[in-house]
Each structure stands twice: as C-alpha cells, then as structure tokens.
Amino acid sequence: MVITLSDPNEFSLYFHIPFCKRKCDYCNFYVIPDKEQHKTLLLESLKIEWNESLKKIPPTATLASIYFGGGTPSLFGPDRIDQIINWIKQSFSIDVEITLEVNPEDVTRTLIVDYKQAGINRISMGVQSLDDRELQLLTRRHNVHKALAAIDDTYNAGISNISIDLMYDLPHQTTTGWQKTVQTAARLPITHLSLYNLTIEPHTVFYKYKNQLSQSIPDEESSFAMYTHAIDTLESAGLAQYEISAFAREGLHSRHNTGYWTGRSFLGLGPSAYSFWDGLRYKNVANINKYAQALQSVQSPVDTVDELSTEDRKKELLVVALRLLDGVNILQFEELHGPLSKDTNKTLRELTEQGLLEMGNHHVKLTRRGILLYDSIASELI
C-alpha cells in the first residue's frame, strides 16, 4: 500500500473517553472511575466542545476518520456514542472509518451489534498479551480465553475490521512465549495489529517498582529478536508492516492513525485530548471537572500549547512521517511544509551512509536496519 502525505483539506476527530473499571499498573493515561455522573457530565461537556470546535472547521473541509479512544470508550455506552456521531453527521459525511477502543472483558455480541448500529465500523481491542501470566502481571482484567472469545464475538456481531494491540518487552517475557503469542495472533480473524513495547512511565504503579521490574525485562538483543520475529510471522500471515508499530491486511491500514503519521489536522475532544490544528499542537486539561467547568463558563479547556518553532515542527513532521515504511516523498513534503534545512539534509545523507535510510528519486525511507533503530534515527533528526 502506498500512503501519501495528508490532503490539507482533510481532518480527523478524536474523542477521549477516560473511564476504566480499574487502572492498570503500567498505565499513564488520564483515566477515571466508571461512574454514571461522570458520563453525564462528559457528554454535556463534549456537546459544548463540539459546538465550539465546529467554528474552527472550514465548511469545505472533509472528515477523514473518527476515533473514540481512552480509557475504555466502550464503557460510555452505544446511546451516547450514537448521539456524538449524530452531532457530527449534521455537518459532515460520516461515511468514514469510525473506530471504538474496547477491552475484551466488556465485549458481548449484543454490545457490538449496538455499537455497529450507532455507526462504529472498526474495533480496536486492548488484548495486550495472549499469555495469562503476562496479563496478570499487567493487572489486566481479562484472560486469554476471554480475549479470543471477544474477537470472535466482534466478528460475529458484524464488525470484521478488527485491530488488536499486543505488548512486548514485558517483565519475565521469554522469546518462546512471545513467539507463541504472535503465532496465535497471526491466526485470528483480525485486519490490523499494533505492537507496543512496555515503557515504565512516571506516575504508574510500575514506576514504583521500576528497579525490580527492569531486572526481568528482556535485554536489547532479545527485544530485537522478538520484534523481528513478529514482523516476519505477521507478514507471512498477510499482516504486512506498514509503520514501525502497525501491521495490516491489504488496504486495511488505520486511516485514523495514518493521519497522525502524515501530518493530518485533527481535533481532540474530551479531558486530556491532544489536537493538531492550524499547525499547533495543544492538549486539553486532564481533569474532568476542570474540563467541564471551563466549557460551561465559555472558556477554553486547553491547558498546554506546544510552541515549537516552524523549523522544529517541520523536523517533527518528517520524523513522524518516516515511521511509515513507504517513506516520504521529499518534494511533496517540502511543498506542504516548506524546504528542509541544510542541517536536516546533511543528517539524512549521513543516516543513509550508515545504512539506516535509503534515499533516491526525491524519496527517503527506512532500511530494514533503520526500522530496528528508528529511535536513534529520530533523535539524530530532531
């Protein structure tokens, strides 16, 4: 599949639905308890934020995708999601990819049928592991049996565009265990898979035990072996890698996430949601009450604006676009974002000489080695 840089006329919408039944020990997202009063407050506030957001969107803009992320958006309920989709429908065609994140333990066939009727056409499921001991260590609320049943229920309920997340670099994870997980995943009726390696972030329970946990995390060599095994196994099963962490069946790459990598504008609604709009990145306050109070008193819920210089923004867009295995068409990139600096061009040449990038015909992309060492490429370029 060839993915080009985003059409400047397109935009996406992200809704942050922060409810979880329990916070996982490794999680550093903004998450709050699953309470009815919070849900009512969030829906009312999202309605205000949506009406304000509408004023920013030019009437000629085209909606490319909608994503309900969290937290656990499936806890919000099909009726509320239906209401949000209906607000959007009044101004834009919703004949687009509409993804809902779900957790396996909440999935029933009936629930997915109801979400499908609300307009959801893609499910992203937080499976994380297909090993019960790893799921327990991650303090997830499902087991492998439930995860597999949830994927089947989703498929049988009529949503066949299913993405799952898997994590590697977990404490006590072995290469053999990981290979089994990936081989099982490759046989599932899924269209997309995202791979994440565990990072132990501040303000998490894992962070308190960082030293202890770090001792049982696979070393760099095992980590590379796990990643390359996943790339090869998934590729053989028809799930081709199209981005550093993403794999898809032909034509079923995530339209929404591709927007993040190709510089598409998006509006993030809800507490702690990020936006990228008019070339600026900003983030809503990560507190439901402050978020709601700001909107109810006709103030902005934004609390941080990322003030990068034009040159830094351009470098960031290039680095993010390089995550796509198709690479970047330099001419197209410069047409959209302005010329690359001499320094950036020099670094690109050096990385090519080191065998990490491949350049030619105004196009630059990662080599196989570059895929494994993407983080160092990113830090060289930024």
Ligand code: SF4
């Ligand atoms: S389910 Fe996801 S969002 Fe909720 S606490 Fe666990 S990792 Fe965080």
